[in-house]
Amino acid sequence: MGLIVAENITKDYQIGEVTVRALKGASFNIEPGSFVSFVGPSGSGKTTLLNLIGCLDKPSGGRLLVAGMDVSSFGKKDSAVFRGKNIGFIFQDFNLIPVLTVFENVEYPLLMVQNASPGDRKKRVMSLLGAVGMTEQKDKYPDQISGGQKQRVAVARALVTNPKLVLADEPTANLDHKTAYMVIELMKKMRDDFQTTFIFSTHDQKIVGEAEILYTLEDGELVGKQMKGEEDNA
Amino acid sequence: MHNLFKIAIRNLMRYRRRTLLTASLIAIGVIFVVVFVSVSGSFKNMIISQITGSMLGDIEIHRKGYVASIDNLPLTLMMNPQQVKAAEDAIGKVPQIEAYSPRIKFGGLFSNFTETTNIRLNGVDPDMEMKTLPLLASRIVEGEKGIKKGEILVPQLLARGMNVKVGDMVVVIATNKDGSVNGKQLKVGGILESATGPGGRDGYVHIEDAIEILRMEEQEISEIAIRIHDFGKLRNVASSLEGDLSKYGNKQGKSVFEVHTWETLSPFYNIARMIDMMTLFIKIMLIAIVLISIMNVMIMAVYERIREIGTIAAIGTLPGKILSMFVIEGFSLGVLGALVGNVVGLVIVYILDLAKITFNFGMQTGLILSPTLQASDILVVSVIVIIVAVLGSLQPALKASKMEPIVALRHV
Numbered sequence: 001m002g003l004i005v006a007e008n009i010t011k012d013y014q015i016g017e018v019t020v021r022a023l024k025g026a027s028f029n030i031e032p033g034s035f036v037s038f039v040g041p042s043g044s045g046k047t048t049l050l051n052l053i054g055c056l057d058k059p060s061g062g063r064l065l066v067a068g069m070d071v072s073s074f075g076k077k078d079s080a081v082f083r084g085k086n087i088g089f090i091f092q093d094f095n096l097i098p099v100l101t102v103f104e105n106v107e108y109p110l111l112m113v114q115n116a117s118p119g120d121r122k123k124r125v126m127s128l129l130g131a132v133g134m135t136e137q138k139d140k141y142p143d144q145i146s147g148g149q150k151q152r153v154a155v156a157r158a159l160v161t162n163p164k165l166v167l168a169d170e171p172t173a174n175l176d177h178k179t180a181y182m183v184i185e186l187m188k189k190m191r192d193d194f195q196t197t198f199i200f201s202t203h204d205q206k207i208v209g210e211a212e213i214l215y216t217l218e219d220g221e222l223v224g225k226q227m228k229g230e231e232d233n234a
Numbered sequence: 235m236h237n238l239f240k241i242a243i244r245n246l247m248r249y250r251r252r253t254l255l256t257a258s259l260i261a262i263g264v265i266f267v268v269v270f271v272s273v274s275g276s277f278k279n280m281i282i283s284q285i286t287g288s289m290l291g292d293i294e295i296h297r298k299g300y301v302a303s304i305d306n307l308p309l310t311l312m313m314n315p316q317q318v319k320a321a322e323d324a325i326g327k328v329p330q331i332e333a334y335s336p337r338i339k340f341g342g343l344f345s346n347f348t349e350t351t352n353i354r355l356n357g358v359d360p361d362m363e364m365k366t367l368p369l370l371a372s373r374i375v376e377g378e379k380g381i382k383k384g385e386i387l388v389p390q391l392l393a394r395g396m397n398v399k400v401g402d403m404v405v406v407i408a409t410n411k412d413g414s415v416n417g418k419q420l421k422v423g424g425i426l427e428s429a430t431g432p433g434g435r436d437g438y439v440h441i442e443d444a445i446e447i448l449r450m451e452e453q454e455i456s457e458i459a460i461r462i463h464d465f466g467k468l469r470n471v472a473s474s475l476e477g478d479l480s481k482y483g484n485k486q487g488k489s490v491f492e493v494h495t496w497e498t499l500s501p502f503y504n505i506a507r508m509i510d511m512m513t514l515f516i517k518i519m520l521i522a523i524v525l526i527s528i529m530n531v532m533i534m535a536v537y538e539r540i541r542e543i544g545t546i547a548a549i550g551t552l553p554g555k556i557l558s559m560f561v562i563e564g565f566s567l568g569v570l571g572a573l574v575g576n577v578v579g580l581v582i583v584y585i586l587d588l589a590k591i592t593f594n595f596g597m598q599t600g601l602i603l604s605p606t607l608q609a610s611d612i613l614v615v616s617v618i619v620i621i622v623a624v625l626g627s628l629q630p631a632l633k634a635s636k637m638e639p640i641v642a643l644r645h646v
Binding site for chain 1: 241551
């Protein structure tokens, strides 16, 4: 069984009196340890899909299993607990907490979500900071480091709790091409080192090729799946 | 918890100017309350101690009905020796009573041989009266600080009006309860400073002189003034006396005695209550200041940090912890404001104390304002500020904790 199993999931938004279907019956199966990308133009439903997988939102229809759990039945607190335990997030704008240092930002999920012991926290955080090459900057605040470095810190924060899955919504949108490529390479290395499943969305054609499995979305529909080195088999 | 405080304090320091302004506003409110409570409290306590320590005593025991007609100083409503003995027995059973003094109060005529006027007099046992009213001696502005047999302490205004001085001879004439008139020559032993309140313009004579003037066959007493060790236990002592004396009933089964605290005997009690009311309103204003400023700053904090709230919620922070983060911010602001306000307030009170500001109250002039603060005053103000700060931050904190992460993350 896959880490993520989606069966004909839909998502509707109510905008005034109009119902807009943002996702029109997507079905897919993502295996553990995959490096997956959802691509498509703006408004194609990438963020909606990632929000559903990340238990930040609930599908309007269909069935969605994440790590064997039917996440559509979760309440707000259950969702938060599930996310804290199983999912790491990387955001387009990095979303580091400005009043915390690099070390404290990475430590935050262990401290506030998982209540890990101080010894465990230090060991895990230093190991992750070493893995993303940010040990030297550990005492700096987010406004003292570059965009690429911020995203490295965000990668470390996403991985610090040993999640089964890391979701990254447009993680390179605010980075130059070289830095974007480095971040994607870092994510891939982390997948290799920790066997964590990475799913990211992008509309940047230059980094699309870095994904091992590529799902293409158009107008809320999943229109293609492509394995690296294969032709589109949609 | 330590980490929640760390994050809260760093968030407060992030908007340093706003934090300082809000804390200053709270501190100013606290300063007002602290200074007002100390100044009004010391004024109130000073006047109460003047009234109870130099005129009334803390508690008085009368025969039933006496207080209702106290303006007439009725000689027909006095306690007979058996009743006085019963009252003294009841007093003896209450260990909180420090001293007591039986008094014969009567009205009469005061003559300097050329002019005559009316006078209210207290016939007292000097030792007992001085123990019960320790501030009485300080009201004797001329003459010896005591009441001797054959002498009279004349109220200052009367002495001035009648042009009598210490050592002069005067005549006191009074009608006794049988209607017969008697007079006695007395030497002016001292001039008594007039004071505002009941008994503030009364003269004093020795109790034996009063008995002689009123031609009493047996010693009857108008009232027994009582001083207690701990003024805070006033009502307890009064209730205890009342309970003990209630067993002495008349033919109708009603108690022969009445027990009154100074509060029911002095009009200043109403002023004291007004001061308490003003203190209460000042505290309510402080609550409003803290509530509005904390709510304002916390609403802004939540609004400015919506994306941050979305981020921490997305990575699994439970709503309760998000709520705690913001409540602790409000709490920390309250603590800061209370701390600064109390410290500055204490400094101002100390300076006022050193300045020895004088004021007049009624007939008393040159009273020195010496504001003091009890630890309980500081504690009450601090607790009010902190509780209100927490309450003020609760609504914005609840809003933050209930925020949907997906909506918060979308916020621009």
